[in-house]
Every structure is written in C-alpha cells, then in structure tokens.
Amino acid sequence: MEFQIRSLYVSYRGPRFKKIRRLGALPGLTSKRPRVASDLRNQSRSGKRSQYRIRLEEKQKLCFHYGLIERQLLKYVRIAGKAKGSTGQVLLQLLENAFG
Known part of the structure; x- marks a missing residue:
C-alpha cells in the first residue's frame, strides 16, 4: 500500500x-x-468513562505520540477510511510509515 x-x-x-x-x-x-x-x-x-471520553483520550494519545495536530490526524483518518481493510489498522500503518 x-x-x-x-x-x-x-x-x-x-x-x-x-x-x-x-x-x-x-x-x-x-x-x-x-x-x-x-x-x-x-x-x-x-x-465510569463515557464512550466520548474514551475516544477523545485515544485521539489525544495518537496526536501526542506522533506529534500531530488535529487537522493532520483527520487527513490520515480520511485516507485510511478510503483504503481497503480495517480503518484502524490502516491508520496505524500510515502513521507508522510517516512518523515511526
């Protein structure tokens, strides 16, 4: 890919x-x-943590870990959504290839 x-x-x-x-x-x-x-x-x-809070914390972890701003992360999510396969797995592959 x-x-x-x-x-x-x-x-x-x-x-x-x-x-x-x-x-x-x-x-x-x-x-x-x-x-x-x-x-x-x-x-x-x-x-108890709500679904919103869990997703927000995971997004913040991704942004902090890879040094992204929110707009850049959204761009990668859109690309991963268009690709074949699991969106989450493709997103992590994209981020690892670009920043890892």
Whole structure:
C-alpha cells in the first residue's frame, strides 16, 4: 500500500510527563513510570468513562505520540477510511510509515 503524504512534524513543547500521566501509558516516550497513587486520585472523582471520553483520550494519545495536530490526524483518518481493510489498522500503518 503506497501513499504519498508530506509529513510536517510538530513537536510538543510543554511538560511531557504531565501529559503522559494524564493520558496513561505511552510506550517509547519516556523511561519514567507513573506512580500508582496518581491514578487513584483521578479515579475517585471520575467514575465510569463515557464512550466520548474514551475516544477523545485515544485521539489525544495518537496526536501526542506522533506529534500531530488535529487537522493532520483527520487527513490520515480520511485516507485510511478510503483504503481497503480495517480503518484502524490502516491508520496505524500510515502513521507508522510517516512518523515511526
């Protein structure tokens, strides 16, 4: 599967470990491990996570992990939707080929 996409790399300039702690495990970004106690603090007030929240967090993980802005991610999702096969698998292949 060949796709020609010009990649613009946008690097996040803020506090990386705070972002990793909020989004959960993002392998390969840091060797630090979040403490278990920080997870308990957030779970006590949050309760059950809605489908909207789960999808939003996954989208934010993708954007942060690959250094994308939302518009670039939407472009990749549209290309993956037009391709044959599972949209999620094709999307991850596109992102890995472009940024991995």
